[in-house]
Every structure is written in structure tokens, then in C-alpha cells.
Amino acid sequence: MKKTALVTGGDRGIGRAIAIKLASMGNYVIINYRKREEKARETLEILKTNGWDGEVVKADISNKADVENMARKIKESVDGVDILVNNAGVGFASRFIDIDYDSWQRQIQTNLTGSFYVTKLLVEDMIKKRWGRIIFISSIAGIHGVMFLSAYSASKAGIIGLAKSLAIELAEFSITVNVVAPGFVGTKLGSSYFGWLESIGYKKPLESYLSYVPSHRLAEEEEIANIVGFLSSNEGSGITGQVIAVDAGSSLISGFVKK
Ligand SMILES: NC(=O)c1ccc[n+]([C@@H]2O[C@H](COP(=O)([O-])OP(=O)(O)OC[C@H]3O[C@@H](n4cnc5c(N)ncnc54)[C@H](OP(=O)(O)O)[C@@H]3O)[C@@H](O)[C@H]2O)c1
8 A cells, every 4th residue: 555754854865865765666755844845846846757746844843833733734634654754954063162052952953852753743643553664864973973073973872762762662563663874975964064174174074084984985865765765665574673874884984084
């Protein structure tokens, strides 16, 4: 039977690739966006051009009232979400001593609390149907930490704790909960990190980083989307509570970025 998927932050970047992948697998895909409606519609257009189906829905996931409104709209439009991909996220590089409280709060509020709001409001229908797939997009920063990303890393590590506990609680309803942890990807978010390193005096930080990565390349959006696709399918039924890195081998490295 056709399933319904929600991808938060599906308007661009990794979220767009995930929306395309899930639609190509026959799912009806709801593309959440925060402010770039034109980008979300662009993603929807890609789906429609391929003969797939979906819709767009606006919500700032860090805002509880917004998420409640989105959940209400989704309930009016479809019979609950079967596959939830908590992808939306923000990341700001900073030396720890320079992190301002607003920046800390925004990263925790969006990446961790926002994912919690969305999951809490949508899991009920999965429980009723006794089937569901929840996939959190964390980061390798949440597994092994990344220099100058302590707030981001904390938010992404929090997601892993949330997912693991939830996986235990929801197993009796045939709902799996997993985490995909991308390495650096050349999206706006990923590129901004290397730009920031350059701004504080690092010479060619991306080249330096890639020289350590075993495959000497970044991970790609579609590679993240492929594993999300697998975890969302019936074939992924035996996998729950797991953290899967898709990072072109970067978490195996023994060095990082040379100044
Ligand atoms: N790129 C990397 O190197 C990398 C590595 C590891 C993990 N990740 C994770 O992968 C996910 C996707 O990142 P990306 O690389 O695709 O970054 P991106 O291109 O910057 O896209 C981020 C997406 O999240 C959305 N978003 C941010 N805050 C939101 C909010 N409050 N409510 C709703 N949507 C919101 C953005 O919407 P707007 O268009 O409105 O800004 C955008 O659609 C994130 O969770 C990120 O932490 C990325």
C-alpha cells in the first residue's frame, strides 16, 4: 500500500534528495519548509515531473505552535504519516568560548527540540496503524565531535539518545527508529563550516580535510537519501535503534584540518 512520508526541511539540500528518493519508491511525500516556499515547490515539481506525488507544508519546526498547525494540516490532508524523516537542522561554527547563548539555543531548539515536537505530534497515527518508520538525520559530529561545532554536536548527540530510547519504546508497534549520521556534505550547511574555518585563518580547510578522508571526497546528498530509503522500507524492518554513518569513511580518519 502507498505510504505517506514527511521530510522536514525538504525544500533543499539533503532533505530534497530524501524527498526525491522516497517519492521514487512510491510514497506520497509531504515536503516541509520553513520560509522558502519557492524551493519547496521546486522539489515538488521534480516529483510531479517524474509522475510521483506529494504536497508542501510550511512550519518552523523549532516553534511548537507551528508544528501543531502542521500536524493538524497533515491530519486533514492524509491519513497520518507512516514515514517521518527529521531532517531539518541548523549548524553554526564557533569557538566554544565565543558561542553566544542565542546560537546555542537556536541549534538545540531546532535540531533536538524541533525533532522532538514533530515526532511527538506524528507518532500517534503510527501507533494506531501499528507500523511506522522514524529516521533522524544526526551527524558524525554527534558521534565523535567536531572542532568548533560543540553546540551543534551536542544537539546531534541528543538526537541519538532520543532515537535509541524511542526505538525501545516503539518496537512493540512495529515502528522502527533509526539515525543516519552524514559526514560533511557540500550543501549550504556543510560548506559554511569550511568557509568559517577559512575566515579564522585556516588555509584551504576543505582540501586539508579531504586529504585525511580515506576516499578523499565528501558524502553526497543522494548517498544519505539511499540509506534513508532503505530504512523506510519493509526491507529495513529488522533495523532499529541504530546509528548509521554515511560519510565516505571520514569517521575513520586519524587527522582533521591543519592550520
Ligand atoms: N551538510 C552537511 O555537511 C551535514 C553533515 C551532517 C549532518 N547534516 C544534517 O543534515 C540535515 C540537512 O542539512 P543540509 O546539509 O541539507 O543543510 P541545508 O542545505 O542548510 O538545509 C537545511 C534544511 O533545514 C531547514 N530548516 C532549518 N531550520 C528549520 C526550521 N526551524 N524549521 C524547518 N526547517 C528548517 C532549512 O530550511 P530553510 O530553507 O528555511 O533554511 C533547509 O531546508 C541537517 O539536519 C544537518 O544538520 C548535514
